[in-house]
Amino acid sequence: MAEFDFSKRDSFGSKFGAIAAAAGSAIGLGNIWRFPYVVGENGGGAFLFIYLAFIFAIGIPVMLSEFTIGRSAQRNPFGAFRKLAPGKPWYLVGLMGVGAAFMILAFYTAVAGWTLEYIYQSIINGFAGKSSADLGQMFDSFRESSFRPILWFAIFMFMTSWIVLSGVKNGIEKYAKILMPILLLLIIILCIRSVTLPGAKDGLLFLFKPDFSKITGNTILEALGQAFFSLSIGMGTLITYGSYISKKDNLANTAVSVSLTDTFIAIMAGVAIFPAVFAFGIAPESGEGLVYRTLPNIFQQMPGGYYFSLLFFVLLGVAALTSTISVLEVIVAYFAEELNLTRKKATILASLSVSVLGLMAVMSWGTLADFEIFGMHVFGILDFTSANILLPLGGLFIVLFVGWYLGASRTKEELSNQGTLKAKYLSLFMFLVKFIAPIAIAMVFLNGIGILKF
Ligand code: PHE
Numbered sequence: 001m002a003e004f005d006f007s008k009r010d011s012f013g014s015k016f017g018a019i020a021a022a023a024g025s026a027i028g029l030g031n032i033w034r035f036p037y038v039v040g041e042n043g044g045g046a047f048l049f050i051y052l053a054f055i056f057a058i059g060i061p062v063m064l065s066e067f068t069i070g071r072s073a074q075r076n077p078f079g080a081f082r083k084l085a086p087g088k089p090w091y092l093v094g095l096m097g098v099g100a101a102f103m104i105l106a107f108y109t110a111v112a113g114w115t116l117e118y119i120y121q122s123i124i125n126g127f128a129g130k131s132s133a134d135l136g137q138m139f140d141s142f143r144e145s146s147f148r149p150i151l152w153f154a155i156f157m158f159m160t161s162w163i164v165l166s167g168v169k170n171g172i173e174k175y176a177k178i179l180m181p182i183l184l185l186l187i188i189i190l191c192i193r194s195v196t197l198p199g200a201k202d203g204l205l206f207l208f209k210p211d212f213s214k215i216t217g218n219t220i221l222e223a224l225g226q227a228f229f230s231l232s233i234g235m236g237t238l239i240t241y242g243s244y245i246s247k248k249d250n251l252a253n254t255a256v257s258v259s260l261t262d263t264f265i266a267i268m269a270g271v272a273i274f275p276a277v278f279a280f281g282i283a284p285e286s287g288e289g290l291v292y293r294t295l296p297n298i299f300q301q302m303p304g305g306y307y308f309s310l311l312f313f314v315l316l317g318v319a320a321l322t323s324t325i326s327v328l329e330v331i332v333a334y335f336a337e338e339l340n341l342t343r344k345k346a347t348i349l350a351s352l353s354v355s356v357l358g359l360m361a362v363m364s365w366g367t368l369a370d371f372e373i374f375g376m377h378v379f380g381i382l383d384f385t386s387a388n389i390l391l392p393l394g395g396l397f398i399v400l401f402v403g404w405y406l407g408a409s410r411t412k413e414e415l416s417n418q419g420t421l422k423a424k425y426l427s428l429f430m431f432l433v434k435f436i437a438p439i440a441i442a443m444v445f446l447n448g449i450g451i452l453k454f
Contacts, residue, residue, distance in 0.1 A: 010168035024322025043214030070242025076333035077236030097236030100390035106357035112320035113152035203275030234391035403434035
């Protein structure tokens with residue numbers, strides 16, 4: 001079989017484009033529904049403090065490790081490990097990343113599809129006059145139905161494929177540069193609406209007031225897990241994106257900018273959601289429930305709610321789209337480079353194969369509601385296995401690879417752009433990837449699979 005022509009590899013066209021694309025990957029459903037809820041349940045400000053510490057001590061090092069691997073190898077995650085460590089089993093880490101991408105894309109696109117239903121309901125004013133119980137019922141019966149969730153899934157998958165098919169520069173980067181500023185604008189508008197509601201203060205207190213008594217061992221692990229999922233690290237998304245970053249860009253700056261933007265947006269999402277939740281006397285409840293059951297309730301009671309509901313679900317959809325793109329790109333780059341397929345063929349093959357799994361995830365509440373393995377339906381299995389097992393394990397091996405296999409001198413070469421930049425932080429970075437990050441991640445992983453209980 002002919003080899004893929006690596007001289008024709010696509011790449012990002014600008015530094016801003018690279019940051020927008022990576023931030024687009026990081027900012028997603030994880031920020032907008034998961035983060036606010038997890039913070040709220042885990043002591044607000046105290047949790048935030050731990051989360052921020054993890055972003056700096058572990059998240060940024062893992063992200064920078066992925067960029068380093070990707071840019072120095074100029075390959076998809078599987079090919080990258082094979083190129084940097086020829087004849088060694090490290091490529092298995094890349095393969096695991098591609099597997100995780102399949103699983104994440106399948107269930108994530110299902111949730112992203114629900115967003116389209118809620119955009120539609122916002123447009124037709126479908127929440128109006130419904131009680132809180134009615135709205136809960138509306139969400140349940142939508143998920144249990146057989147046709148609409150599948151339709152929305154297919155549409156979302158199609159949009160994702162369309163953008164990926166258009167290429168790295170002319171698809172992923174172009175749309176990230178348009179969508180990310182829109183996302184920022186939408187979330188600012190929603191924050192202003194939320195904090196100007198009467199009674200907003202309680203929501204802000206709930207979010208920011210540190211309650212250290214609520215911190216437990218589990219909280220700490222939750223914070224680390226949230227940091228992983230939110231930053232899109234541990235499965236090679238950022239190895240793939242890193243491979244498209246210009247050799248002239250400063251990787252450390254990029255990793256720091258992306259991580260800070262992701263964290264900022266997560267906090268903004270909390271500011272947009274909690275004051276509204278408290279202002280309307282609604283108890284903050286679990287992730288998917290908060291967004292899809294509780295918020296429509298709030299929107300129909302607040303002045304201008306019709307528009308804010310539409311804005312919110314568009315925001316959620318946009319955030320999800322720039323994330324699904326990044327996950328699909330991992331599989332597409334792998335298929336294209338390893339099977340020597342055109343981008344078009346690779347994209348079609350990848351989206352169709354993910355859709356098989358995705359449809360099973362979508363049908364987890366309907367047709368496949370009774371199909372369970374280990375007491376979990378398909379959606380639950382995909383979610384659990386990817387987030388709690390594959391991401392931490394992948395992240396662990398990624399830092400070990402950079403810390404112990406690539407080592408300081410090869411890492412320095414890449415991070416300093418072959419000696420043109422200073423990379424003064426290098427020894428700190430090496431210390432983090434050799435010791436701190438692997439130990440911390442190992443603890444999360446062992447907890448995730450239940451071997452270690454705190
Ligand atoms: N970071 C994304 C979010 O917060 C999810 C994601 C995870 C994307 C892993 C890519 C890889 O929604």
